[in-house]
Amino acid sequence: KPHQFWETQPMPNINELESLKPGPIQEGILADVRKDPYNLISKFEWCNVDLRNDEQAQQVYTLLKENYVEDDDNMFRFDYSIEFLRWALLPPGQHPDWIVGVKVNQKLVGFITGIPVTLHIENQQTKVKMTEINFLCVHKKIRANRLAPVLIKEITRRVHIKNMWQAVYTAGIVVPTPISQTRYYHRSLNAKKLIEVGFSSLSARQTIARQQKLYKLPEEPKTQGLRPMKKKDVAQVTKLLNEYLKQFKLYFKYTEDEVKHWFLPRKDVISTYVVEKEQGVVTDFLSFYNLPSQVIKNPKHTHLRAAYSYYNVATQTPIVQLMYDALILAKNEGYDVFNALDIMENEKFLKELMFCPGDGQLNYYLYNWKLESNMLKPEEIGIVLV
Numbered sequence: 001k002p003h004q005f006w007e008t009q010p011m012p013n014i015n016e017l018e019s020l021k022p023g024p025i026q027e028g029i030l031a032d033v034r035k036d037p038y039n040l041i042s043k044f045e046w047c048n049v050d051l052r053n054d055e056q057a058q059q060v061y062t063l064l065k066e067n068y069v070e071d072d073d074n075m076f077r078f079d080y081s082i083e084f085l086r087w088a089l090l091p092p093g094q095h096p097d098w099i100v101g102v103k104v105n106q107k108l109v110g111f112i113t114g115i116p117v118t119l120h121i122e123n124q125q126t127k128v129k130m131t132e133i134n135f136l137c138v139h140k141k142i143r144a145n146r147l148a149p150v151l152i153k154e155i156t157r158r159v160h161i162k163n164m165w166q167a168v169y170t171a172g173i174v175v176p177t178p179i180s181q182t183r184y185y186h187r188s189l190n191a192k193k194l195i196e197v198g199f200s201s202l203s204a205r206q207t208i209a210r211q212q213k214l215y216k217l218p219e220e221p222k223t224q225g226l227r228p229m230k231k232k233d234v235a236q237v238t239k240l241l242n243e244y245l246k247q248f249k250l251y252f253k254y255t256e257d258e259v260k261h262w263f264l265p266r267k268d269v270i271s272t273y274v275v276e277k278e279q280g281v282v283t284d285f286l287s288f289y290n291l292p293s294q295v296i297k298n299p300k301h302t303h304l305r306a307a308y309s310y311y312n313v314a315t316q317t318p319i320v321q322l323m324y325d326a327l328i329l330a331k332n333e334g335y336d337v338f339n340a341l342d343i344m345e346n347e348k349f350l351k352e353l354m355f356c357p358g359d360g361q362l363n364y365y366l367y368n369w370k371l372e373s374n375m376l377k378p379e380e381i382g383i384v385l386v
C-alpha cells in the first residue's frame with residue numbers, strides 16, 4: 001500500500017498525466033473548508049509556534065536538530081540555526097498560523113511550516129498566490145502514528161481558509177508526483193575535513209595532500225568590484241533578479257521588501273555579494289546560505305559547515321567566474337563544502353569548477369496543479385528552497 005496518503009491528494013497520478021488539463025486539479029470552494037483543526041490522538045495538541053519567542057524557537061531548533069532530514073547513509077543531519085529559521089520563516093506577509101506545531105505535555109513533537117509566495121508557472125500570464133511548505137518533522141520516537149499526514153492536512157486546511165489552493169515543496173523521497181527531479185552537487189573547500197568526517201573518501205591512488213592541492217583556491221576573488229550587498233543595492237538587485245528569473249518555467253516575483261528580507265546579508269545565515277564596477281551600477285550578484293550538518297558519530301568533528309548556492313545573477317561577469325568567486329568567498333567565510341543543485345544555469349559551472357555529484361536527488365512538487373509539460377527539466381526550475 002505505498003503512498004496510501006498521497007493517492008487521496010489532488011496530485012496527478014501516472015495515468016492521468018495525459019488526460020488532466022493544465023491548471024488546478026481540484027477547484028477550491030471556500031465554503032467547504034473545515035473551520036476547526038483536524039482531530040489529534042489524545043494528549044496531542046496543536047500550537048502556533050512564535051519563532052520570535054526564544055523558548056519556542058529553541059524548542060523548534062532542538063526538534064529539528066535531533067529529528068529532521070539525514071543523508072542516505074545517516075551520517076549527517078541538517079542543523080538549522082534559530083537565526084536561520086527566523087530568516088526562512090518570518091518573511092514579509094507571513095501568517096502566524098502557518099508555523100504549526102504539535103505538542104505532548106508541552107513538548108514539541110511535530111512541526112510543519114508554510115510561507116506565502118507568488119509563483120509564476122510555465123510563463124503563464126497568471127501568477128498563482130500559494131504557500132511554500134517546508135520543515136515537516138515528526139519526532140523519531142513517535143513515528144508510524146500517521147502524524148505526518150495529519151500535519152499536512154492541517155496546514156492544507158489553514159492555507160485553504162485563506163482562499164489559497166496550491167503549494168510548492170521539495171523532498172528527497174519520491175511520492176506522487178514530482179514536477180522535476182534535480183540532482184545535488186558539492187564542491188570541496190576543506191578536503192581534509194571532508195575526508196575526516198566521511199563526507200568524501202579517498203580512492204587508492206589519492207592522498208589528502210593531493211586532494212588539498214586539487215581543490216586549492218586563490219586567497220581573493222577575481223571579479224573587480226565584488227563586495228557584500230548593502231541596503232542601497234536593494235532596488236538594483238530586485239530589478240536584476242526579477243528580470244533574470246523570467247527565463248525559467250517556475251519562478252517567484254520579488255518585491256523590494258522581499259529582496260531586503262531574502263538577500264541582505266545576515267551573519268551565519270545568508271551571504272550576498274554584488275558586482276559594482278563603475279560608480280553605483282550593480283551588474284551581477286551571487287548568494288549562498290549557511291546550513292550546517294551535525295556529524296552524527298565522529299570522534300573529531302561535531303559539524304560540517306556547508307554553504308548552499310542560493311540565487312546567482314550574472315549579466316556582465318561570466319557565470320563560471322562569478323561562481324569561482326563564490327567558492328573563494330565561502331572558503332574565506334570558513335565553509336568546508338559548497339553545495340548546489342543542477343537547476344537554473346548551474347550546469348554551466350558544476351563540472352568546470354570541480355563539483356562532484358551527490359548520492360541523492362531533490363524532487364520538486366506542486367500541489368493541486370497540472371503542468372502543461374508533465375515534468376520540467378532541472379534547468380527550467382528557477383526557485384530555490386532552503
Ligand SMILES: COc1cccc(CC(=N)NC(=O)c2cccnc2OC2CCNCC2)c1
Pocket residue numbers: 069070071072076077078170172184185291293304308339340341360362385386
Ligand atoms: C551533508 O549533510 C546532509 C544532511 C541531510 C541531508 C543531506 C542530503 C540532502 N538531502 N541534501 C539536500 O537535500 C540538498 C542538496 C543540495 C542543495 N540543497 C539541498 O537541500 C536543501 C533544499 C531543500 N531543503 C533542504 C536543504 C546531506
